[in-house]
Every structure is written in structure tokens, then in C-alpha cells.
Amino acid sequence: MLNTLLENRDYTLIVAKTTASISTMPPGYENRWAAAHSAIVALAQKCEEHDPDGITIYMSSSNYPQGAFKRYEQVSPAQLDQIFQENYPPENLSLLDGLQLALDDYFTRKAAKLTKQNGAIIIVLIDGEPLDRMKIAKAIAHAADALDSDNELGIGFAHIGDDLIARGFLSALDDDLRSRIGAKFDIVHTKVFQEIDPAGLTDFLIDILQH
Template sequence: MSELLLENRDYTVIIAKTAASIVPSVPGFATSWVAAHDAVFALVSKCEALDPDGITLYISSHQDPSGSFKQYKQVTPDQLESVFEANYPPESLNLLDGLQAALDSYFRRKAAGQTKPNGEIIIVLIDGEPRDRMAIVRAIVDATQKMERSQELGIGFAQVGDDLIARGFLASLDEDLRAKAGAKFDIVKTKILETIEPACLTQFLLDILSAS
């Protein structure tokens, strides 16, 4: 698959982190989020090279009065540190809040002729099992029904930590979205964050598009 598919495209990153994950109750859990922090910087730098006007970032935030995620537009790597410091994660997380906002934004901009020619990639960094699993499946399936071509939109989930239930759910999104959930296209690719090396970020992004 040509790397040209990664250009002329918008990029959105969703940081789905919970306060519970800060306490290292599971061996390596806190360490995994330290690694995730570094990976976000690498990922944003890569996406900014492909999307020079800056990415859109959603981050789970206890301080957000209207929901569990705050949105930042045109984010560049040098702004990330202050964004992380400004947002303490909530105790529990409704991932649908951030994912649905990102999907709605894409299709709203598409209808207005404001998206990039190649579409968009949404990357979700998540540390555990989302409590709204079926709603997430429905939101993704509904999004595929609005798509005109398979590679205009891709969603990559990168799991932080060792939650086996979360891993099973993400695997089902990767493998069963079209065959069992009725999606028009397979647009989801999942990966364990620690397996994504900085030198492999381009391949990770291409794998998200090849899922379809």
C-alpha cells in the first residue's frame, strides 16, 4: 500500500485514560502509560508531518463539565505537555463521548466540503475495557454506512496495559466488525501499544487503512 494514502488526510488522536490506571495495581500498568506518553509524542510528530496544520486531540478529563473528553484543535507536539498537565483523567470513562464526537466532526466537515482529499484517521489510546462496548460498535458500524469508499476513514486502537477483557473486545472490533456486526467496511485495526516501535509508525497507520 502506498504511503501517499497517508498524505492529504486529517488526523485525530483520542487519549482515553482513567484515573484508576494511574495507581499501579497491576504490574507494569503505570509504566505502560509512561510509555504511552512517549508514544503519543512520537505519533503526533509523525501525524504532523503528514498533516501540517496540526491534529485534533480529544483527552479524557475530570475537569470537563460537559462530558468526559476535552477537544483541542490544531495540536502540535510542542503543545502536548501542557495539554497532559491540564487534564486529570476521570475515575471511569465513557469512550463513546470522544469517539462519537470525532466521527460526527468528520462527517460534518465532509458534508461541508472541509475534509482532506484522502479522508481521516482516528487513533484511540485506551487503558482498559470501555463500559459502553455495544454503543461503540454501533457508532462504528453507523459510520461505515456513511462512507463512500473503504479507505476514507480508518480507526486504530492502541491498548495500554494488560486488561485481557479489553484486549478481547478490541480484537473483536478488528476481526468481526463486518462479518458479525454488519459494517459496510472493516475500518478498525487494533494493536498493543508496546509493540508499536517509533520506526514502525508509518506501517501502523497504513495497517489501519488496510483493515478495510
């Protein structure tokens, strides 16, 4: 069954939330992360079903230099409220920093034979256009080239909001990683977060691996 693809994996959630996006978006945008919170918790719960020793969270935080990401290990969904509350989002953010941390961690553990048998899934929650788009694409392509199979590692981008430039960039990652950047495997799947059916979270995770 397709569900077996999700078993015996490590799950990582990167929360790339910024305050800059709030000031440039229409009224009510600042409520969208709050509105999405229950769905984020549900997503974490679904990940925990397949990764019962706890998921890894990278949370954007203004408490860190240049709005870097704070890492939490072996997180349960019940801890998410506290993690969100103790990290105020930065004005500017390098998504590459958080993504590269997650990728480096995976390949370091893989070299030490500490990864789970089926690999990993990384999910990125993002609300606006990344400032380092080409570097992100190259980092993902480099990671894809280091994989042994096309479903060893999947990266899912869930876009919160209506930033059309961000959506276009994510669509390009989804559709053109191999054709334009020359990656060995297509390991990216993107989705507008509001369009993910709460009853279809398993399908979303499977789509990340099947691209």
C-alpha cells in the same frame, strides 16, 4: 506508493486515560502511560508529517462533566506535554462520547466539503475495558456505512496495558465488524501500543487504512 494513502488527511488522537484502571491494575501500571509518553509524542509527530496544519486531540479530563473529553484543535507535538499536564484523568469514562464527537465532526465537515481529499484517520489510545462496548461497535458500524470507500476513514485502537478483556473487545472490533455487526466496511485496526515499533509508525498508520 502506500505512503500516498496517508497524505492529504486529517488526523485525530483520542486519549482515553482513566484513574480507575490504575487502581485495578498490578503495581507499576500507573507508570505505563508515563513510559508510553515519548512514543505517543512520536506518534503525534508522525501524524503531523501528514497533517502539517496540526492534529486534533480529544483528551479525557476530570474537569469536564462525567469525565468527558476536552477538544484541542491544530495541535503540534510540542504542545502535548502541556495538554497532558492540565488534564487529570477521570475515574470513569465513556469512550463513546469522545469517539462520537470525532465521528460527528468528520461527517459534519464532510457534508460541508471541508474535509481533506483522502479523508481522515482517528487513533484511540485506551488503557482499559470500555463500559459502552456495544454502543461503540454500533457507532463505528454506522460510520462505516456512511463512507464512500473503505480507506476514506480508518480508526486505530492502540491498547496501553494488559487488560485482557479490553484486548478481547478490541480484537473483536478488528476482526468481526463486518461479519457480526454487518458494517459496510472494516475500518478498525487494533494494536498493543507497546508492540508498535517506533521505527514502524508509518506501517501502523497504513495498517489502519488497510485493516
